[in-house]
Amino acid sequence: MSSFERWHKRLQLPVGRQRTTGAGMLFRTALLASAAIAFLLGNNLLFLIVAAMFSTLLISGLVTHLGLAGLELDLLLPEHIPARRNVLAKVRLKNSKSWVSSFGVQLAGAAESGFHSILHFPVIRSEEHTSELQSLRH
Numbered sequence: 001m002s003s004f005e006r007w008h009k010r011l012q013l014p015v016g017r018q019r020t021t022g023a024g025m026l027f028r029t030a031l032l033a034s035a036a037i038a039f040l041l042g043n044n045l046l047f048l049i050v051a052a053m054f055s056t057l058l059i060s061g062l063v064t065h066l067g068l069a070g071l072e073l074d075l076l077l078p079e080h081i082p083a084r085r086n087v088l089a090k091v092r093l094k095n096s097k098s099w100v101s102s103f104g105v106q107l108a109g110a111a112e113s114g115f116h117s118i119l120h121f122p123v124i125r126s127e128e129h130t131s132e133l134q135s136l137r138h
Contacts, residue, residue: 031057071095095129
């Protein structure tokens, strides 16, 4: 593991299983640099920019949390599953929230799960569910 990867892993917040993208790390770095410059120079305009950047970061985290909370995942398997054969399973994602839709949900399985592709659900409206067929191999 390179020193950049260790540094990147240390800066990630331990909030569930959310990952920080490269753009998010760049935004955090710009926020810290702007805060340091504003503190050193004592410039009120820079403090205002830092406050706007920090509030953007907080609102982004809140919206992400609201979008992922209340989602239920069901994996419906067929009654008979042959050994070492591909099986079609139905992946159902339900939004149990009463007033908030979820946007841009990606679903990926672990390496040993047999779930090898990434499913993308653009919109899951409140109190609705969406389904997709997925080929699984055990």
